[in-house]
Amino acid sequence: MTDNLSIRFLKKEDAIPTQKLLNHKRILEHLKSQQFLEGIKMKISDPRGSLWGAFYGEDLVGVSELGTRNHSGIANNGIIGVLPEFRQKRVGSSLLFTQMLQSFLEGRRKISDVIFHSNPHQKFVLPSLGYRLEYVMKKQTENFEDLHIYSYFVDEDFFKTPISRLPSNLVSIEVVNSEYTKKCWNERIIHLEAHKKIELADTFQRLRQSLFRIPVSICEYSQRQVDKKFENCFVPSDSPTKHGVPVGDVDEARTDPIRKTTDFASPNTPPTPLTGKEA
Numbered sequence: 001m002t003d004n005l006s007i008r009f010l011k012k013e014d015a016i017p018t019q020k021l022l023n024h025k026r027i028l029e030h031l032k033s034q035q036f037l038e039g040i041k042m043k044i045s046d047p048r049g050s051l052w053g054a055f056y057g058e059d060l061v062g063v064s065e066l067g068t069r070n071h072s073g074i075a076n077n078g079i080i081g082v083l084p085e086f087r088q089k090r091v092g093s094s095l096l097f098t099q100m101l102q103s104f105l106e107g108r109r110k111i112s113d114v115i116f117h118s119n120p121h122q123k124f125v126l127p128s129l130g131y132r133l134e135y136v137m138k139k140q141t142e143n144f145e146d147l148h149i150y151s152y153f154v155d156e157d158f159f160k161t162p163i164s165r166l167p168s169n170l171v172s173i174e175v176v177n178s179e180y181t182k183k184c185w186n187e188r189i190i191h192l193e194a195h196k197k198i199e200l201a202d203t204f205q206r207l208r209q210s211l212f213r214i215p216v217s218i219c220e221y222s223q224r225q226v227d228k229k230f231e232n233c234f235v236p237s238d239s240p241t242k243h244g245v246p247v248g249d250v251d252e253a254r255t256d257p258i259r260k261t262t263d264f265a266s267p268n269t270p271p272t273p274l275t276g277k278e279a
């Protein structure tokens with residue numbers, strides 16, 4: 001098994017291992033409902049990109065889902081599970097970061113997550129990525145348990161926190177940059193401008209460029225091969241690249257392949273901080 005972690009879309013052939021992982025008893029106990037193969041296959045075939053897997057080499061060690069997205073620029077996390085023996089190595093954080101990236105590429109400005117009050121893990125994971133407890137739905141479940149709603153606000157943190165939490169062994173992340181993604185992005189920017197958030201719209205445009213640049217300089221964004229709909233992944237195949245980094249627009253230090261994992265990851269040496277002004 002390799003030490004490197006990669007996050008990629010799940011393919012049709014991953015459906016059975018995905019189901020097995022999500023129905024692992026130490027994951028199922030928190031998801032509360034069993035996962036069926038047909039449902040997993042449906043999510044895998046969602047062209048927007050909904051289901052990601054975390055892999056050490058060929059081994060699937062975690063799965064997460066980006067759930068509903070609405071017209072006000074909000075996305076909701078779906079289920080997530082990491083095998084017990086791979087927990088607390090920031091695999092879950094990497095999966096959640098991937099979903100944050102995907103959401104932002106669609107122009108979403110807020111990502112929410114609903115957790116059971118009794119969940120012993122997420123109350124650590126979500127705040128560590130910059131999510132904050134937004135509100136509590138009291139006695140919401142069948143057994144009168146409270147649900148906690150956590151949210152991450154892109155326009156407040158600009159990805160500074162999650163980028164600083166990525167593990168050093170994360171080598172690649174796959175996201176969709178399809179016609180749908182671009183259409184959503186353009187619509188969201190128009191809405192921001194229509195609501196007189198011109199400065200924010202501008203900041204988002206610049207943040208998007210910085211985000212593309214930072215991870216691309218440290219990750220090897222790969223293209224999805226299984227599904228033609230995913231052809232336009234993060235780095236278009238026809239872009240001139242050097243060490244996987246688009247040529248031009250990127251300073252030389254960032255093109256050093258040896259730097260790419262250390263830059264990305266070490267929580268002690270976070271990459272260039274992004275603020276609204278700098279981005």
Ligand SMILES: CC(C)(COP(=O)(O)OP(=O)(O)OC[C@H]1O[C@@H](n2cnc3c(N)ncnc32)[C@H](O)[C@@H]1OP(=O)(O)O)[C@@H](O)C(=O)NCCC(=O)NCCS
Nearest residue numbers: 030079080081082087088089090091092093120121124125
């Ligand atoms: C929730 C889950 C996906 C988190 O995955 P993970 O890979 O362990 O999370 P990370 O390693 O990225 O955690 C991020 C931070 O939270 C901390 N953390 C995570 N779980 C923790 C726990 N149970 N206790 C204390 N700290 C915890 C980690 O230590 C890490 O901080 P650090 O690196 O500074 O120490 C995993 O625990 C899981 O699969 N749980 C069962 C399923 C579940 O609860 N799903 C959520 C409902 S859908």
